[in-house]
Amino acid sequence: MPSSRVSRRRVLKAAGAAALGAGASLSAQGGAPAITTNTQAGRRFKAFVKYNQNRPTVIDLTARALTGNNVLLRVEAAQTCYSSIDQVLKNDDRVPETAGATIVGHGGVGIVEAVGPAVNSVRVGDRVVLNLHASCGRCYNCLNMRSDKCRAGNVPDVAIADLGNTPVFGRRGAMSELAITGEEYLTPVFTDVSSAELSMLTCVGGCGLGMTMTNAPVEPASDVVIFGAGPVGLSAVMGARVKGASRIIVVEPIPYRRDLARKLGATDVVDPNEYKGRTPIPNAPGNGDRFRDELVTRLREMTRPRTDRIWAGGGRNGPHHVIEAVGGDTWTPKRHPQGPDPTGVTVLNQGWELCSSIGTLVTCSVGHPRTAFVSLPASQWADGAKHHWPGTGGGTNDRRDMERYVRLTETGQINLKALVGRTYPLAQTAAAWEIIAERDVIATVVTPNS
Numbered sequence: 071m072p073s074s075r076v077s078r079r080r081v082l083k084a085a086g087a088a089a090l091g092a093g094a095s096l097s098a099q100g101g102a103p104a105i106t107t108n109t110q111a112g113r114r115f116k117a118f119v120k121y122n123q124n125r126p127t128v129i130d131l132t133a134r135a136l137t138g139n140n141v142l143l144r145v146e147a148a149q150t151c152y153s154s155i156d157q158v159l160k161n162d163d164r165v166p167e168t169a170g171a172t173i174v175g176h177g178g179v180g181i182v183e184a185v186g187p188a189v190n191s192v193r194v195g196d197r198v199v200l201n202l203h204a205s206c207g208r209c210y211n212c213l214n215m216r217s218d219k220c221r222a223g224n225v226p227d228v229a230i231a232d233l234g235n236t237p238v239f240g241r242r243g244a245m246s247e248l249a250i251t252g253e254e255y256l257t258p259v260f261t262d263v264s265s266a267e268l269s270m271l272t273c274v275g276g277c278g279l280g281m282t283m284t285n286a287p288v289e290p291a292s293d294v295v296i297f298g299a300g301p302v303g304l305s306a307v308m309g310a311r312v313k314g315a316s317r318i319i320v321v322e323p324i325p326y327r328r329d330l331a332r333k334l335g336a337t338d339v340v341d342p343n344e345y346k347g348r349t350p351i352p353n354a355p356g357n358g359d360r361f362r363d364e365l366v367t368r369l370r371e372m373t374r375p376r377t378d379r380i381w382a383g384g385g386r387n388g389p390h391h392v393i394e395a396v397g398g399d400t401w402t403p404k405r406h407p408q409g410p411d412p413t414g415v416t417v418l419n420q421g422w423e424l425c426s427s428i429g430t431l432v433t434c435s436v437g438h439p440r441t442a443f444v445s446l447p448a449s450q451w452a453d454g455a456k457h458h459w460p461g462t463g464g465g466t467n468d469r470r471d472m473e474r475y476v477r478l479t480e481t482g483q484i485n486l487k488a489l490v491g492r493t494y495p496l497a498q499t500a501a502a503w504e505i506i507a508e509r510d511v512i513a514t515v516v517t518p519n520s
């Protein structure tokens with residue numbers, strides 16, 4: 071009805087005025103919306119850009135105007151995730167020739183230099199972590215405790231800059247002097263920890279820490295088996311140690327990575343290439359193993375309770391928790407051994423088989439062949455009581471967990487410095503990825519403004 075519409079409009083107007091008032095008062099308390107600066111339109115900057123099917127190169131771009139809740143950062147450090155190797159080191163025929171340009175990378179740390187008019191959680195001058203995963207706090211997945219699967223990441227990308235007449239995308243791209251992104255990807259951090267170390271918390275480190283510190287109920291005195299000692303697996307080791315696991319067994323084919331795993335908290339290490347046998351068991355019972363798998367057998371032996379008497383605390387067959395941080399090899403390293411299955415599929419089966427009948431399997435890997443399937447015994451899958459927590463974010467909710475990870479880094483309980491192998495300037499971004507592809511170091515960091 072007309073009269074109610076008029077009245078409603080008045081109410082909304084009054085509410086808007088009240089909101090402005092509240093903002094002003096919040097400002098005085100130090101929790102205010104950020105002050106909008108100019109739109110930054112036309113600002114020139116260099117970035118590592120993928121254009122059509124070619125390998126990316128460092129190119130000059132022009133920023134578009136900041137709108138809505140977009141934020142512009144001066145990037146201090148960005149990590150080189152293994153999952154971008156196809157994009158960086160290969161001519162990718164999956165990219166349509168007509169596609170626009172994209173700033174490479176997902177994850178970094180920077181200083182906020184300008185904010186759009188709707189931004190309210192970061193301010194100019196803040197140091198922020200820009201992550202692969204958004205954390206809007208309002209979508210269905212965020213409201214149901216899976217912020218690492220925030221739906222904001224599914225919103226169609228919008229161009230943030232221009233390369234001549236070509237629109238440039240890449241709201242998570244941090245291989246760039248400037249990053250332009252939505253505030254839902256940003257978490258302010260207040261610490262003296264270096265930006266290179268903090269960049270390890272984006273994607274890889276946040277995933278690994280989350281795998282043992284969020285959804286999987288790793289408790290004091292747990293047995294945890296972790297497949298893979300790259301930056302994700304090593305972070306999972308540190309998370310398991312923080313949570314008080316008494317047995318942390320790392321399965322990793324590269325010797326220097328096994329050594330580092332020990333330094334960071336692993337109690338035991340296993341080379342999977344020493345236990346490669348895996349043969350089908352004909353006529354296996356419904357709820358029994360389908361394979362004689364030497365690695366699973368070895369790991370079960372290592373985590374066997376001290377008694378088999380089920381009324382005396384025995385009867386568990388396998389560790390409490392299994393963490394899978396392996397994935398498919400998209401590059402064949404020249405100087406270091408690969409695992410028994412470079413597709414990364416077998417380890418997904420082994421993880422399921424290995425964890426105890428009421429245990430937890432946490433998976434996060436990527437890079438498997440696009441035609442690959444995991445095959446599980448139907449009766450185990452339908453009737454077992456194993457819990458599976460998948461996801462490349464590892465369950466980390468940035469807005470909740472980043473502060474915890476930073477505090478644990480400050481106290482030395484998490485050692486992010488141990489993950490950073492070398493740092494590179496923007497001009498050498500491709501080289502930073504080549505050394506990751508070869509697995510010569512755990513991780514590299516690009517410092518675009520150094």
Ligand SMILES: [Zn+2]
Nearest residue numbers: 151153273274
């Ligand atoms: Zn990543």
Ligand SMILES: [Zn+2]
Nearest residue numbers: 206209212220
């Ligand atoms: Zn969300």
